[in-house]
Amino acid sequence: MIYIIIQTKVKKMELSRKVSNCKSCIYRSWAFKNLSAEELKIINAKKVEKFYRKGENISTEGDEILSFMYLQNGLVKLYKTEINTKEHILSIAKPQDFIGLLSIFSNTKHIYSTTAIEDSIVCFVDLEIIKKFIKTNGTFAIDFFEKISTVSDSVIKTRIDINTRQLRGRIAYILLFFSKHIYSSIRFNLPISRKEVAELIDMSTENVIRVLSEFRKDNLIQIEGKNIVILDIKRLEKIYALG
Amino acid sequence: MIYIIIQTKVKKMELSRKVSNCKSCIYRSWAFKNLSAEELKIINAKKVEKFYRKGENISTEGDEILSFMYLQNGLVKLYKTEINTKEHILSIAKPQDFIGLLSIFSNTKHIYSTTAIEDSIVCFVDLEIIKKFIKTNGTFAIDFFEKISTVSDSVIKTRIDINTRQLRGRIAYILLFFSKHIYSSIRFNLPISRKEVAELIDMSTENVIRVLSEFRKDNLIQIEGKNIVILDIKRLEKIYALG
DNA sequence: TATCATTAATGATATATATCATAATATATA
DNA sequence: TATATATTATGATATATATCATTAATGATA
Numbered sequence: 307m308i309y310i311i312i313q314t315k316v317k318k319m320e321l322s323r324k325v326s327n328c329k330s331c332i333y334r335s336w337a338f339k340n341l342s343a344e345e346l347k348i349i350n351a352k353k354v355e356k357f358y359r360k361g362e363n364i365s366t367e368g369d370e371i372l373s374f375m376y377l378q379n380g381l382v383k384l385y386k387t388e389i390n391t392k393e394h395i396l397s398i399a400k401p402q403d404f405i406g407l408l409s410i411f412s413n414t415k416h417i418y419s420t421t422a423i424e425d426s427i428v429c430f431v432d433l434e435i436i437k438k439f440i441k442t443n444g445t446f447a448i449d450f451f452e453k454i455s456t457v458s459d460s461v462i463k464t465r466i467d468i469n470t471r472q473l474r475g476r477i478a479y480i481l482l483f484f485s486k487h488i489y490s491s492i493r494f495n496l497p498i499s500r501k502e503v504a505e506l507i508d509m510s511t512e513n514v515i516r517v518l519s520e521f522r523k524d525n526l527i528q529i530e531g532k533n534i535v536i537l538d539i540k541r542l543e544k545i546y547a548l549g
Numbered sequence: 550m551i552y553i554i555i556q557t558k559v560k561k562m563e564l565s566r567k568v569s570n571c572k573s574c575i576y577r578s579w580a581f582k583n584l585s586a587e588e589l590k591i592i593n594a595k596k597v598e599k600f601y602r603k604g605e606n607i608s609t610e611g612d613e614i615l616s617f618m619y620l621q622n623g624l625v626k627l628y629k630t631e632i633n634t635k636e637h638i639l640s641i642a643k644p645q646d647f648i649g650l651l652s653i654f655s656n657t658k659h660i661y662s663t664t665a666i667e668d669s670i671v672c673f674v675d676l677e678i679i680k681k682f683i684k685t686n687g688t689f690a691i692d693f694f695e696k697i698s699t700v701s702d703s704v705i706k707t708r709i710d711i712n713t714r715q716l717r718g719r720i721a722y723i724l725l726f727f728s729k730h731i732y733s734s735i736r737f738n739l740p741i742s743r744k745e746v747a748e749l750i751d752m753s754t755e756n757v758i759r760v761l762s763e764f765r766k767d768n769l770i771q772i773e774g775k776n777i778v779i780l781d782i783k784r785l786e787k788i789y790a791l792g
Numbered sequence: 793t794a795t796c797a798t799t800a801a802t803g804a805t806a807t808a809t810a811t812c813a814t815a816a817t818a819t820a821t822a
Numbered sequence: 823t824a825t826a827t828a829t830t831a832t833g834a835t836a837t838a839t840a841t842c843a844t845t846a847a848t849g850a851t852a
Binding site for chain 3: 499500501511512515516519531
Binding site: 461 | 629631637639650651652653654655660680683684685687688690691694695696698699701702704705706708709712713751
């Protein structure tokens with residue numbers, strides 16, 4: 307029992323160590339490409355990298371906003387807890403994505419929470435440093451602004467795409483989303499539970515399961531627990547397009 | 550017949566002339582407060598102000614993005630035309646609001662359309678000039694970024710607020726929105742049709758009318774065509790809070 | 793391994809909401 | 823002013839979706 311816990315910690319530290327020199331990562335990354343070697347050094351010195359096991363909370367609504375969070379590896383969900391303890395997932399960040407929404411630049415506290423849905427490595431860059439570079443490095447400012455301004459808008463587009471469709475269209479969306487956008491494969495392991503799928507596309511858990519079964523019976527997909535294979539992507543795309 | 554058209558044009562020009570010197574407006578406005586007198590002069594020289602009559606289209610999906618649009622006066626809706634010619638309204642801009650979403654900084658073409666829902670005056674500032682000032686004026690850059698980054702995020706928050714509620718909660722939302730946020734009065738003239746309300750809060754036109762009638766019968770509001778008076782704001786807020 | 797808790801799976805039922813139909817107003821247009 | 827068109831209004835009906843109930847399967851924990 308204790309042995310397992312220790313082993314987990316060791317694994318955590320090993321992973322953390324493995325990525326601790328992130329020069330290559332940040333340097334290549336689109337968001338920081340206009341920083342000088344000197345500026346990158348400052349960010350490197352102050353940045354913190356953390357490993358999160360699947361299911362671990364990264365940030366919580368109400369927390370002070372101190373960092374720009376950047377996903378090195380894994381998958382992270384951004385969600386809001388409703389009054390009735392229900393959760394509403396806004397988006398799923400994939401590697402190389404900035405985690406969160408733009409309002410980290412105008413708010414002082416997080417209004418959404420983030421949790422790892424797969425083992426993840428998150429890079430925390432001091433927000434004040436980024437603001438400082440926005441002020442002092444014009445080329446970085448404009449490029450960073452252009453890159454970062456897509457984040458919130460793509461969440462809006464997705465919300466509309468989902469809410470203008472009904473159940474079958476929404477399930478088609480989520481299958482295509484993981485297949486094309488996240489895993490680039492027609493065969494993948496759904497990283498979230500049916501309940502979380504429901505929270506992501508605004509429907510009841512039972513109906514998520516029901517429509518998935520329907521798609522299976524209809525030979526659109528193959529399901530074995532979390533493992534999903536898309537059998538007829540053309541027809542799935544048609545279902546999505548029709549709503 | 551012809552007479553009326555000419556009269557309209559005259560009124561348009563008069564209004565346009567009246568506001569042509571916008572030094573006071575832009576100068577006081579929160580978005581441009583960190584620009585120097587010199588920089589403001591450049592913006593003033595290049596900016597274009599246009600008057601739009603209620604119902605007139607301002608920009609359309611697919612149009613090239615050339616300007617940062619800023620609402621001087623009136624009300625403007627931001628919407629998307631769905632495949633089935635249905636329209637989906639994202640937000641309503643009020644005076645002093647930036648019209649549009651942040652992706653104007655990353656996209657080359659508009660993905661949403663804008664139309665005046667009340668007689669409006671829109672100020673078009675060349676986007677390249679703003680980008681130039683972001684590059685060259687650090688204080689402006691950071692402040693502008695902080696201010697502007699709220700726009701898209703507040704649309705997201707509103708979308709969630711609406712979609713997690715059912716019909717009565719949504720109608721309560723829209724009544725409180727116009728009363729508190731737009732007109733600061735419990736008595737106001739609804740600037741949009743019931744159909745547009747439906748497009749804004751994701752429900753059918755018939756049900757918008759039905760729930761409004763229900764609220765009237767329940768002595769929550771008073772309706773005479775577009776004219777609405779909120780009689781019991783406390784109870785309306787409770788309906789909104791409960792969903 | 794046994795026990796418990798969570799997740800997945802379906803069927804039956806209830807409910808919310810959309811759609812259809814029709815009429816009365818109001819608004820725009822000739 | 824008359825006529826057409828769009829908006830508002832309400833009832834009846836259909837439909838989509840959620841909720842409730844139950845069981846099976848899976849995973850976690852002792």
